[in-house]
Amino acid sequence: MKVKAxxxxxxxxxxxxxxxxxxxxxxxxxxCKRNARHKQRQG
Numbered sequence: 069m070k071v072k073a074x075x076x077x078x079x080x081x082x083x084x085x086x087x088x089x090x091x092x093x094x095x096x097x098x099x100c101k102r103n104a105r106h107k108q109r110q111g
Contacts, residue, residue: 075108082106 077084081102089095100106 069107069109071109071111073110075110078106079103 075098082098082100085097086094096110098108
């Protein structure tokens with residue numbers, strides 16, 4: 069998983085997920101159903 073300052077969808081199969089971590093900070097993730105290499109986390 070890549071950790072980036074800004075996350076973007078890299079293909080039409082990518083989707084965004086927002087989750088709260090243990091500290092209560094909202095973290096944005098990008099997951100992809102077609103290509104697992106597209107996984108990203110904003111941080």
